[in-house]
Amino acid sequence: MRIGFIGFGEVGSTLARDLQAAAHASIAAFDIAFATAGSKASRHAAEREVVVVGSAPDLAARCDLVFHSVTAGSSLEAAKAAADGLRHAPWFVDVNSVSPGTKRATAEAVTAAGGRYVEAAVMASIPPKGIRTPVLLGGPHAEAFLPIARDLGMAVEVFSAEVGGASSVKMCRSILIKGMEALLTEGMLTARRYGVEKQVLASLTDTIDTDWSQLARYMMSRALVHGRRRAEEVREVVRTIEEAGLEPMQSPATALRQDWAADRGLELTQDVLATKDLATLVDAVLAKAVK
Structure with a gap:
């Protein structure tokens, strides 16, 4: 073939x-x-x-x-x-x-x-x-x-x-996954600025038992590396919500944050983008984000 x-x-x-x-x-x-x-x-x-x-x-x-x-x-x-x-x-x-x-x-x-x-x-x-x-x-x-x-x-x-049913599953999943990437990016950057990221991560673990540090690092890095493509996908998510007769509220903001992450990612080295340490990644992004 x-x-x-x-x-x-x-x-x-x-x-x-x-x-x-x-x-x-x-x-x-x-x-x-x-x-x-x-x-x-x-x-x-x-x-x-x-x-x-x-x-x-x-x-x-x-x-x-x-x-x-x-x-x-x-x-x-x-x-x-x-x-x-x-x-x-x-x-x-x-x-x-x-x-x-x-x-x-x-x-x-x-x-x-x-x-x-x-x-x-x-x-x-x-x-x-x-x-x-x-x-x-x-x-x-x-x-x-x-x-x-x-x-x-x-x-x-x-x-x-x-045609369309399979993609409705994918797009509804993307509302959540791409939204989580955006929320974890914004949440971890803000928590780090206030010096409370350890307490925030501990609280999240108490609520949902998973390794939030590694989850946040992974999701942030995906947005930093692939944010432009993800932003386009989220705009298709917005279209999906509208096709269902609903008003998209969260997803338009998710697209903006994904684009923002892509811009920051272009300013970071491959070593930083590949790091397994959340604090290293967050500090590098903050160095480019805070003027």
């Missing part, structure tokens, strides 16, 4: 790595960032030794299976850009974290162009499980794609024959 990726960031490059390790070696990729030689996507492509393709339709035209893994904000437009390459009816697996409405619009565009659209809701962070990360499938082609996905090593379940 000829496998391609539209978008070669963390998700695309990690899946490609695992597919190559399982001897699914015919892998190609397109990413707009390939135009910049030193970009992270370009480095990933070189490391994975994938075939670099010059456009989305060219990538789609040469593949039997296309993983669609771009940023949330560009998901629909990137799928439309690939339309001319879908006439041979490849599988088009949309792993982007977007609202049910955006998934349905993408499905319509892909189907009209000839592709077999499969909704894929990735239900956890791709690291560390990679291709074994739990995924919910949706859409009329989900059942037919299920054995193919399992043969590739994916941990998949069919959620619904209707």
Whole structure:
């Protein structure tokens, strides 16, 4: 099977790595960032030794299976850009974290162009499980794609024959996870400024028995490294809430904090971003945040 990726960031490059390790070696990729030689996507492509393709339709035209893994904000437009390459009816697996409405619009565009659209809701962070990360499938082609996905090593379940249901699970989860990242970032920075972070963490542990220090460090670091992408996802969360007929209140602020974290992350060294010590991480962020 000829496998391609539209978008070669963390998700695309990690899946490609695992597919190559399982001897699914015919892998190609397109990413707009390939135009910049030193970009992270370009480095990933070189490391994975994938075939670099010059456009989305060219990538789609040469593949039997296309993983669609771009940023949330560009998901629909990137799928439309690939339309001319879908006439041979490849599988088009949309792993982007977007609202049910955006998934349905993408499905319509892909189907009209000839592709077999499969909704894929990735239900956890791709690291560390990679291709074994739990995924919910949706859409009329989900059942037919299920054995193919399992043969590739994916941990998949069919959620619904209707497009949008699987993503509603993912987006509702994101309300909570991305919101927790934002709240822990804001809470730990403020507590550190007042010198009460140890007491706050102890109180949290008394309330919910977990290692809050490591949880806060992990969630803060994810926002600092991936905040821009997460902010786009949260804006799709806002769309999801609105599609449900509700007024989003917390999530717009979450998107702002995720963007803020991304800006701070650009100012930190890789050693700081990778630290296992919460105090080291918080102090480094405060040094950039407090003027």
